[in-house]
Amino acid sequence: MKRVVQLTTYPLRSPRHGGQLRCAAIRARYRDAGIDVRTIAVMHEDTYRGEREADDIGLAAAFPGWNAALSRFTDLQTGDALAGDERAFREFAARMAQAQPDAIQLEQPWLYPAVRRWLDECLPRDAARPLLVYSSQNIEWKLKRDEMPAGFADPRAYAREVARVEALERAVVAAADLVVACTDEELAELRAADASPTRRAWVTAHNAIAPFAFDTERVAAMERRLGLRRYPLFVGSAHPPNVEGFWQMLAPSLAFLRPGEKIVVAGGVGHVLRQHRRFLAWSGINEPRLAVLGEVPHEDLVALLGGAGAILLPITTGGGSNLKTAEAIYSGRPVLATPHALRGYGDARHWPTITVAAEADAFRRALRALLDGAAPEAGADHAARREEVTWAHALAPLAEAIARLVARGPARA
Amino acid sequence: MTLYIDLTTSVRWRRPPVGIVRVEREFARHCLLHEPGTVFCEIDAAGEYRVIEPRQARVILDDAWCRAEPVAAIGAPPPAPAPAARSRVQRMFDWLAARGPRLVPRAAYPLLRDLGKVLADHHAAFERHRASKRALREAASQAAPEPAAPTAVAQRIEPTAQDTFYSIGLQWHHGALHAWHLKQRTGVRVVEACYDTIPIDYPEYAGSAKQPFSEHFTTVAHTADVVFAISDTSAADLAAFYRRVGLWDVPPIRSVHLATPDVHRDADVDALAADERAALEALAPGDYVLYVSTFETRKNHRLLLQVWKELYRRRGDACPRLVVVGMFGWGVNDLWAEMQASEVWEAGRIVMLHHVSDALLAHLYRGCAFTVFPSIYEGWGLAATESLAYGKLAIVSDAPALREATQGLCPAIHPFDFPRWHEAITRYLDDAAARAAAEARIRAEYVPRHWRDFALDLLAATRAGA
Numbered sequence: 001m002k003r004v005v006q007l008t009t010y011p012l013r014s015p016r017h018g019g020q021l022r023c024a025a026i027r028a029r030y031r032d033a034g035i036d037v038r039t040i041a042v043m044h045e046d047t048y049r050g051e052r053e054a055d056d057i058g059l060a061a062a063f064p065g066w067n068a069a070l071s072r073f074t075d076l077q078t079g080d081a082l083a084g085d086e087r088a089f090r091e092f093a094a095r096m097a098q099a100q101p102d103a104i105q106l107e108q109p110w111l112y113p114a115v116r117r118w119l120d121e122c123l124p125r126d127a128a129r130p131l132l133v134y135s136s137q138n139i140e141w142k143l144k145r146d147e148m149p150a151g152f153a154d155p156r157a158y159a160r161e162v163a164r165v166e167a168l169e170r171a172v173v174a175a176a177d178l179v180v181a182c183t184d185e186e187l188a189e190l191r192a193a194d195a196s197p198t199r200r201a202w203v204t205a206h207n208a209i210a211p212f213a214f215d216t217e218r219v220a221a222m223e224r225r226l227g228l229r230r231y232p233l234f235v236g237s238a239h240p241p242n243v244e245g246f247w248q249m250l251a252p253s254l255a256f257l258r259p260g261e262k263i264v265v266a267g268g269v270g271h272v273l274r275q276h277r278r279f280l281a282w283s284g285i286n287e288p289r290l291a292v293l294g295e296v297p298h299e300d301l302v303a304l305l306g307g308a309g310a311i312l313l314p315i316t317t318g319g320g321s322n323l324k325t326a327e328a329i330y331s332g333r334p335v336l337a338t339p340h341a342l343r344g345y346g347d348a349r350h351w352p353t354i355t356v357a358a359e360a361d362a363f364r365r366a367l368r369a370l371l372d373g374a375a376p377e378a379g380a381d382h383a384a385r386r387e388e389v390t391w392a393h394a395l396a397p398l399a400e401a402i403a404r405l406v407a408r409g410p411a412r413a
Numbered sequence: 414m415t416l417y418i419d420l421t422t423s424v425r426w427r428r429p430p431v432g433i434v435r436v437e438r439e440f441a442r443h444c445l446l447h448e449p450g451t452v453f454c455e456i457d458a459a460g461e462y463r464v465i466e467p468r469q470a471r472v473i474l475d476d477a478w479c480r481a482e483p484v485a486a487i488g489a490p491p492p493a494p495a496p497a498a499r500s501r502v503q504r505m506f507d508w509l510a511a512r513g514p515r516l517v518p519r520a521a522y523p524l525l526r527d528l529g530k531v532l533a534d535h536h537a538a539f540e541r542h543r544a545s546k547r548a549l550r551e552a553a554s555q556a557a558p559e560p561a562a563p564t565a566v567a568q569r570i571e572p573t574a575q576d577t578f579y580s581i582g583l584q585w586h587h588g589a590l591h592a593w594h595l596k597q598r599t600g601v602r603v604v605e606a607c608y609d610t611i612p613i614d615y616p617e618y619a620g621s622a623k624q625p626f627s628e629h630f631t632t633v634a635h636t637a638d639v640v641f642a643i644s645d646t647s648a649a650d651l652a653a654f655y656r657r658v659g660l661w662d663v664p665p666i667r668s669v670h671l672a673t674p675d676v677h678r679d680a681d682v683d684a685l686a687a688d689e690r691a692a693l694e695a696l697a698p699g700d701y702v703l704y705v706s707t708f709e710t711r712k713n714h715r716l717l718l719q720v721w722k723e724l725y726r727r728r729g730d731a732c733p734r735l736v737v738v739g740m741f742g743w744g745v746n747d748l749w750a751e752m753q754a755s756e757v758w759e760a761g762r763i764v765m766l767h768h769v770s771d772a773l774l775a776h777l778y779r780g781c782a783f784t785v786f787p788s789i790y791e792g793w794g795l796a797a798t799e800s801l802a803y804g805k806l807a808i809v810s811d812a813p814a815l816r817e818a819t820q821g822l823c824p825a826i827h828p829f830d831f832p833r834w835h836e837a838i839t840r841y842l843d844d845a846a847a848r849a850a851a852e853a854r855i856r857a858e859y860v861p862r863h864w865r866d867f868a869l870d871l872l873a874a875t876r877a878g879a
Contacts, residue, residue, distance in 0.1 A: 255631045255658040259593045282658055284624025285631050364659060 002406040003036045005101040007111045011041040011052045018323045023107050025391040033399050038099045073161045075110040083113035093122045105133040109172040134176035141166035183344035203401040208394035209326045212302045219306035230309030231264045238268035241318035249314035249363040253282035254289040262291040305331045310370040313341035326389040332378035352379050415576045416451045422582025432795045437582035443868035454570045460591045463567040574600035581606035589632040604875045605637040609792025610650040618711035637664045639875045646814035647792045667874040673861040674799040689773040701734035703781035705796040709742025713787040725757035737765045778803040789828045794818040801859045806851040
């Protein structure tokens, strides 16, 4: 049996956010394909307590490389700590020696410095060099660049870190035997930036979801609980692009919603929405038009999707492709999305349940029309088409690529 | 087609009416007399509009419903109030406070003191509640048939989509949401009002009212078939607010200018109450300037204080009085302290009058040299039009609504332009001929509006298909 070590910066025991869900789905898909996958998640010792698996590594807070002033780069600092902290690196090397991987799959580029050091220092001279898979989730350096907080105190330091991220991504791509991206556009961008003559494999594995089904009883119970019917639904984490996108597309205010109408907000984004300057500018109008639920269990989320009159995907920035988009498309409920939110989902914009609006004014008018008009029907072929956004479908090309790769064995010694 | 009029504001207002209350009352009076079948109603505690019988409506719309309290003149330091009697509970905690450190550990003393305050406050509240219940019982047993407030058992109104419902009072106090629910339930045409958007556009002069007002006017946008605005200025401001918050589907906004307040030409000094006569006799006719307005930051009394300080410095005892008529408002503590500490106040050249009846106000208008209205922003400026109705010159700020209300007949000066205000006030104090010329122009050109004109215009502007 072929062995793959999967390296992440978050544990996969209880996946919640997009990165965790994707990595857990890849792991499951590999295992289904008969590959022995061992995940090593590396993170600051104060994070994800109680969620770690046996091979995961907590990094000491005492490592001098942590820089709270550059908190957007904690993942980059995690890679520095694993490669630079001797105790952590020894722990990592021990895990790798035990695993004896045929392939190492880096989920995002952050832990590559430690992998390179391990390959240089710890791999016996006569041992076959494991294959390297770079599984990207975004063009990270662009994402970091675009996320610089307004009025950041030290923009030059921030720019330096962005440049480090860019160099790291290029290095990982140059060293990889297989490069995986979430969208065709990002795969093309990574490919264009690859200046080395080495041949490597390239594959797109879209983000997707696990199938789910609506329970009409649960949907009705949720509507009763909320006291709402045909409500707009926004689901998201507290990730800054979620907040920015929401207010960019729904500002200047939620006044276009009638008394009693509310946007139901599930996930960590809700509380952050209320701290945004656009919320505060017209808080008297916005507050009664939001029903902020916080994080909800999966079965409640499915019930919320089932009752939604419009699932909102107001995403305007950020890389990769959005799991929430897949969830919305799969649901068959009406979806209102920006073009950006649909990246990576091919011709989904033409599906009858999906409305696309690129500008704030058009977005708000489209939402009003969705709430006032008859709900668009999903169409007879929806049941078949929605399978395209399940992990089983989305990860098939990756499973084939990894199978080919590990069957071929190390390309270079 | 039946008219329904929300009288909630008038039912609850038992003081001399301010502008908005007067608008609701005058429109309702007109409809009571001239629009047979008009149904009056009030919101109950559950948010339902309940019918007020015509007999009750007549009582509510009678002047007696808004009785004036005794006039209060403030122009000298008030006597120190007598210490209030301490209740038994309070006395017990006074005793504990004195002995506390000896009876309980010192560390527990603050807790005991706080507990004492809570208990004393609760006890005092209970005493007040018991006293008010007793007073109500006694009043009920002695009272005349009036005042007959509507009762909760009255029928809820059942208008149809062909009827028109007017809610034009202090709607934000009792909630525009009730009109929204009525509209959803019955489909009735709804007319709501915009007096101004000052709490939104000038939140610095409106406490924390910006957000509640934003929500209020948003609810109005979703409810009303027509919004009536009291001036073109207010209509434009409301339209601008709707654009600012991104509302595109809004009802038509129609301007209907308010009426000029009634002139009480026949008010007789002998008919005034003793306290009112005393207040009036303290003022020499022609030797004071009048400002009728709530005492609050936006009304810009600060400018007048500075002008009067300067006048007093230059003229000493020959300085005319400034008479300020109006309620105490919000955000003027510093100004009030500054005013009381000033020499011009000490010399009695500024007088403040509260709870002024229409009759006394008529005498004040007739006796003043002219009026001033330096307010920073207005939705209309009822008092400025009132001044013109009495034939008195008003020096006003150049706020657009004030120009609109005074029909361009008054000097208009930027509210922060102290030199020009000082110059204009000095000029019209000293130049009797200029004053007379200004008054002659007002008498010749000012077109007063009557409440009947206002009511007919409002009915016309809000009629279906208008």
